[in-house]
Amino acid sequence: MTFWVVQALNGVSFGMLLFLLAAGLSLIFGVMKVLNLAHGSFYLLGAYLGLTVLRLTHSFLLALAAAALGVAALALLLERTVLRRIYGEELRQALLTFGVLFIIADQALWIWGGNPQTLPKPAGFTASVRLGDVIFPSYRLLVIAVGVVMGAALWWLQERTRVGAVIRAGVDDEEMARGIGVNTPLLFTAVFALGAFLAGFGGVMGGALLGVYPGADFEVLLLAFVVIIIGGLGSLKGAFVGGLLVGLIDNFGKAFFPELALFTVFAPMAAILAVRPTGLFGKA
Amino acid sequence: MRPARLVGIFAALFILAAPAFLSTYYLGLLTKMLIFALFAMSLDLLLGYTGLPSLGHVAYFGTGAYTVGLLSLRVVKTFWINALAGLAAPTLVALGFNLLTIRARGSYFLMITLALAQVLWGIAFGWRSFTGGDDGLPGIARPMLGGWSMAGEVPFHYFAVVVFGVCLWLLSVVVRSPLGRALVGIRESETRMRVLGYNVWAYQYVASILAGFFAGVAGVLFVYYNGYVGPAYLSVVVSGQALLMVILGGAGTLVGPALGAAIIVLLENFLSAYTERWLTALGIIYVVVTLYAPRGVLGILRDRLGGGRRAAT
Amino acid sequence: MIGAGVEVERLVKNFGGLRALDGVTLRVEPGERRAIIGPNGAGKTTLFNIITGLLPPTEGRILLEGRDITGLPPHRRAQLGLGRTFQITNLFPKLSVRDNVLLAVQAADPARFTLHRPVEAYPHLFREAEALMERWGLRDRAAAPVRFLSHGEQRQVELLLALAVRPKALLLDEPAAGLSPAETAALAEIIRGLPRQTTILLIEHDMDVAFALADRVSVLHYGGVVAEGTPDAVRRDPQVGAIYLGTAAPYS
Numbered sequence: 001m002t003f004w005v006v007q008a009l010n011g012v013s014f015g016m017l018l019f020l021l022a023a024g025l026s027l028i029f030g031v032m033k034v035l036n037l038a039h040g041s042f043y044l045l046g047a048y049l050g051l052t053v054l055r056l057t058h059s060f061l062l063a064l065a066a067a068a069l070g071v072a073a074l075a076l077l078l079e080r081t082v083l084r085r086i087y088g089e090e091l092r093q094a095l096l097t098f099g100v101l102f103i104i105a106d107q108a109l110w111i112w113g114g115n116p117q118t119l120p121k122p123a124g125f126t127a128s129v130r131l132g133d134v135i136f137p138s139y140r141l142l143v144i145a146v147g148v149v150m151g152a153a154l155w156w157l158q159e160r161t162r163v164g165a166v167i168r169a170g171v172d173d174e175e176m177a178r179g180i181g182v183n184t185p186l187l188f189t190a191v192f193a194l195g196a197f198l199a200g201f202g203g204v205m206g207g208a209l210l211g212v213y214p215g216a217d218f219e220v221l222l223l224a225f226v227v228i229i230i231g232g233l234g235s236l237k238g239a240f241v242g243g244l245l246v247g248l249i250d251n252f253g254k255a256f257f258p259e260l261a262l263f264t265v266f267a268p269m270a271a272i273l274a275v276r277p278t279g280l281f282g283k284a
Numbered sequence: 285m286r287p288a289r290l291v292g293i294f295a296a297l298f299i300l301a302a303p304a305f306l307s308t309y310y311l312g313l314l315t316k317m318l319i320f321a322l323f324a325m326s327l328d329l330l331l332g333y334t335g336l337p338s339l340g341h342v343a344y345f346g347t348g349a350y351t352v353g354l355l356s357l358r359v360v361k362t363f364w365i366n367a368l369a370g371l372a373a374p375t376l377v378a379l380g381f382n383l384l385t386i387r388a389r390g391s392y393f394l395m396i397t398l399a400l401a402q403v404l405w406g407i408a409f410g411w412r413s414f415t416g417g418d419d420g421l422p423g424i425a426r427p428m429l430g431g432w433s434m435a436g437e438v439p440f441h442y443f444a445v446v447v448f449g450v451c452l453w454l455l456s457v458v459v460r461s462p463l464g465r466a467l468v469g470i471r472e473s474e475t476r477m478r479v480l481g482y483n484v485w486a487y488q489y490v491a492s493i494l495a496g497f498f499a500g501v502a503g504v505l506f507v508y509y510n511g512y513v514g515p516a517y518l519s520v521v522v523s524g525q526a527l528l529m530v531i532l533g534g535a536g537t538l539v540g541p542a543l544g545a546a547i548i549v550l551l552e553n554f555l556s557a558y559t560e561r562w563l564t565a566l567g568i569i570y571v572v573v574t575l576y577a578p579r580g581v582l583g584i585l586r587d588r589l590g591g592g593r594r595a596a597t
Numbered sequence: 598m599i600g601a602g603v604e605v606e607r608l609v610k611n612f613g614g615l616r617a618l619d620g621v622t623l624r625v626e627p628g629e630r631r632a633i634i635g636p637n638g639a640g641k642t643t644l645f646n647i648i649t650g651l652l653p654p655t656e657g658r659i660l661l662e663g664r665d666i667t668g669l670p671p672h673r674r675a676q677l678g679l680g681r682t683f684q685i686t687n688l689f690p691k692l693s694v695r696d697n698v699l700l701a702v703q704a705a706d707p708a709r710f711t712l713h714r715p716v717e718a719y720p721h722l723f724r725e726a727e728a729l730m731e732r733w734g735l736r737d738r739a740a741a742p743v744r745f746l747s748h749g750e751q752r753q754v755e756l757l758l759a760l761a762v763r764p765k766a767l768l769l770d771e772p773a774a775g776l777s778p779a780e781t782a783a784l785a786e787i788i789r790g791l792p793r794q795t796t797i798l799l800i801e802h803d804m805d806v807a808f809a810l811a812d813r814v815s816v817l818h819y820g821g822v823v824a825e826g827t828p829d830a831v832r833r834d835p836q837v838g839a840i841y842l843g844t845a846a847p848y849s
Contacts, residue, residue: 099570481675
């Protein structure tokens with residue numbers, strides 16, 4: 001019994017990380033129609049930046065802020081200088097982000113080295129807590145809590161604010177949105193930066209949980225893809241539910257079939273593609 | 285005679301005569317260029333002609349390589365059996381995988397093809413007992429063909445040349461066939477093709493199988509070339525390099541990607557001698573090409589020399 | 598070649614909250630020329646998209662020659678004889694006129710699946726393409742990429758592609774869109790000259806063209822058929838006039 005609870009909590013905490021990533025990726029795709037292949041790289045960079053800031057300041061909060069904002073700033077720069085020159089050509093934009101992926105991955109390898117590193121957990125969350133019969137790391141509980149809070153914040157932003165309405169309009173029909181006066185270029189920049197912010201934020205949280213190492217960008221990108229395919233592109237709810245599902249499947253899969261690795265998430269993804277190609281909550 | 289044809293003849297002569305004046309090292313490099321040219325051309329069939337963007341094409345390359353490696357080290361050393369298996373395995377993967385995924389739209393297709401490559405990479409990396417994990421499988425001997433050993437650089441070069449030549453011929457027949465033209469039509473306007481009565485899914489499926497097959501051929505060649513196979517043969521980095529080769533050379537031209545492959549292989553070889561930051565350079569080339577030369581080298585040449593003479597690409 | 602009757606029965610199409618088609622029933626006899634008119638947003642192109650299979654209906658059936666094709670994919674419907682032109686020109690932009698026409702000619706030919714022989718091994722395809730272009734006066738533009746053609750010439754190619762597969766029933770979506778009066782007149786002549794057996798459904802905004810070419814007219818408004826009859830009868834129908842002058846109540 002304890003085993004199941006622990007594994008489930010593990011899966012949920014991992015799922016929250018995936019949610020943060022998938023939400024950003026889904027948002028960028030939903031509004032800009034760009035598949036941001038550098039999204040995993042934003043996560044990686046966030047983790048490494050957080051690591052460096054943590055080493056300098058010993059403040060987890062500062063590391064979070066610096067990493068997330070730093071990655072967002074880089075994304076902003078990218079979008080303004082290169083990405084916006086090829087608006088409307090989805091494949092070209094995706095390929096450009098692919099090139100960025102290589103650059104970031106290699107530079108990170110150069111700057112921080114090839115050894116796996118772990119971010120130290122924030123003070124006060126380094127120990128485990130007791131929940132009935134179960135002993136569980138308090139940091140993982142923090143990750144779950146943060147994930148839920150972020151999810152709520154994003155939902156509130158999307159449903160209850162003008163900015164959210166503009167974003168939803170952009171997702172529904174970009175041309176119409178432009179027609180009614182939405183400043184599309186500004187929207188795009190903001191959305192790209194927000195997505196990157198979430199990825200960088202997730203990087204720091206994930207870096208303390210799982211560590212950071214070369215190749216994490218690919219792994220995390222792939223999992224974000226799986227979440228989006230299962231949950232549906234352009235849907236916040238899909239990113240949340242998909243994230244939870246994939247987190248749980250991945251965790252239990254690793255527990256029972258460690259050598260098959262990613263195959264346990266690949267199977268449901270292929271199944272969804274075959275049966276319901278737009279995902280559980282996606283728009284066509 | 286058209287300049288393109290002249291260049292082609294010169295290139296063929298160069299490749300055939302190369303062992304006479306190139307050192308073993310550079311001959312090996314030329315052979316490597318041919319292998320990756322084949323890989324790039326196979327991707328061109330999928331991306332350039334049919335319009336299906338794949339980030340996972342390395343899956344077929346690596347599957348072919350691993351099949352040959354595993355069989356020749358553990359089961360039997362007979363070339364024909366191993367080569368046949370090495371071609372059958374990626375074809376089977378293509379048959380199964382694309383059955384599910386060909387109907388995915390653009391970005392979904394990008395995602396799921398990446399997923400396939402990553403999953404196979406994960407298995408190769410993680411299943412140490414079977415695949416050797418991160419260390420891979422070294423010590424794969426070059427085949428004996430009709431009493432001749434391919435171990436030397438020169439015989440292997442000619443072996444690769446023959447295989448490349450045959451595949452190039454086969455691919456060019458396909459792209460000039462009615463099916464090949466239909467693929468181009470699908471790339472230009474899927475809806476139009478549907479409404480004219482073409483079963484678009486069937487054409488895309490066939491193209492993906494062919495593309496996977498020829499990528500597998502390249503993989504088989506490469507594992508014999510190196511005498512080794514490892515998870516890097518399934519890495520998305522290689523997929524990405526192939527994609528760049530196609531775009532750099534000029535998608536949808538068959539010859540363009542071969543040229544792109546030659547350029548990238550040469551660049552990698554020379555840059556790696558001076559710096560470890562080859563991937564950064566690759567990324568920068570990606571960004572630059574995507575921004576300023578999306579139609580690739582051949583596209584630029586076409587524009588300069590007045591395109592439109594051969595209108596079908 | 599006998600024309601095919603086209604029928605739709607109680608066709609409903611919902612896009613989320615929007616009811617684009619509200620129980621449309623039409624019955625077009627083989628060889629008939631039916632014009633579909635109605636203000637913008639009435640659902641005309643949606644109707645065509647559903648008939649050709651590019652959109653699934655929410656409810657209702659589509660029949661071709663009495664055969665239920667509701668579940669068939671677009672290419673199967675085309676193979677059964679359904680042809681279509683698009684309101685927004687949908688050609689193969691970077692290919693030459695000749696290559697465009699060749700693809701259309703090839704579509705109905707068993708050679709279209711061959712992958713082991715070059716297309717030059719099938720000279721009859723080229724001959725037919727040349728003949729088509731000749732008949733339509735596009736021969737001297739044969740090598741030009743279609744995106745460099747004038748709008749009028751592109752609309753011609755659009756129609757040519759649909760005709761190359763020798764359809765039994767043809768759906769023309771605003772073929773005169775964007776054409777000058779002279780080009781429109783020429784187009785009307787071409788349509789009038791099409792084989793009498795071909796069933797034609799024509800969406801047109803240009804009333805003169807629609808009424809001149811049609812045997813019968815159906816008027817669509819807010820996703821429903823509000824009037825149907827001979828061109829004269831429809832022209833005189835006060836409700837139709839009100840719709841176009843904006844004074845009619847929404848169809849309910």
